[in-house]
Amino acid sequence: DQQVKQNSPSLSVQEGRISILNCDYTNSMFDYFLWYKKYPAEGPTFLISISSIKDKNEDGRFTVFLNKSAKHLSLHIVPSQPGDSAVYFCAASADNAGNNRKLIWGLGTSLAVNP
Amino acid sequence: NAGVMQNPRHLVRRRGQEARLRCSPMKGHSHVYWYRQLPEEGLKFMVYLQKENIIDESGMPKERFSAEFPKEGPSILRIQQVVRGDSAAYFCASSPGQIQETQYFGPGTRLLVL
Numbered sequence: 001d002q003q004v005k006q007n008s009p010s011l012s013v014q015e016g017r018i019s020i021l022n023c024d025y026t027n028s029m030f031d032y033f034l035w036y037k038k039y040p041a042e043g044p045t046f047l048i049s050i051s052s053i054k055d056k057n058e059d060g061r062f063t064v065f066l067n068k069s070a071k072h073l074s075l076h077i078v079p080s081q082p083g084d085s086a087v088y089f090c091a092a093s094a095d096n097a098g099n100n101r102k103l104i105w106g107l108g109t110s111l112a113v114n115p
Numbered sequence: 116n117a118g119v120m121q122n123p124r125h126l127v128r129r130r131g132q133e134a135r136l137r138c139s140p141m142k143g144h145s146h147v148y149w150y151r152q153l154p155e156e157g158l159k160f161m162v163y164l165q166k167e168n169i170i171d172e173s174g175m176p177k178e179r180f181s182a183e184f185p186k187e188g189p190s191i192l193r194i195q196q197v198v199r200g201d202s203a204a205y206f207c208a209s210s211p212g213q214i215q216e217t218q219y220f221g222p223g224t225r226l227l228v229l
């Protein structure tokens with residue numbers, strides 16, 4: 001049962017345009033969401049996060065939007081650059097009993113930014 | 116400030132051997148998480164440890180897998196009697212605490228079982 005879903009396995013965008021990566025979740029207890037970027041043969045790199053008390057968080061070219069009623073979040077990258085080409089993972093966590101916060105991951109979306 | 120260190124980066128084992136994967140968290144981080152990524156799949160949580168304690172091992176296979184995070188030294192993920200299905204990338208992450216703390220990942224250990 002996939003609690004965090006990234007329904008688009010891949011996305012191709014032209015350099016300079018906006019990249020929008022989507023993520024849906026099913027567990028209403030999730031209250032913290034993160035986006036990671038992963039290059040081949042490397043570990044995931046933290047990009048940006050958002051708490052459920054917010055609906056938007058912005059950091060430079062990266063903005064994450066959270067729609068709690070729809071259980072949906074998205075990552076916007078604008079303008080997209082060729083160096084953004086990577087696999088993007090959405091992850092979520094909940095405050096479980098004993099405050100154990102393991103991350104639940106989506107399967108990733110492979111973004112290709114074309115020059 | 117060094118990031119999360121994992122070694123070895125690549126490990127080749129024959130079926131039935133033992134694999135030991137090491138993870139040194141970032142300085143000041145006392146929480147360690149192990150994840151496994153099988154080919155063509157996302158990351159799957161395995162175990163969450165604090166110093167000398169296993170907090171959550173719900174993602175660990177019931178047999179052959181064990182993890183520790185001693186008071187001194189790195190965290191160790193041990194796989195005994197490896198099988199071909201254990202071939203995967205194993206990632207370690209650390210955080211200073213765990214209340215909405217971002218986890219920072221190491222480069223991973225790629226295990227290949229022949």
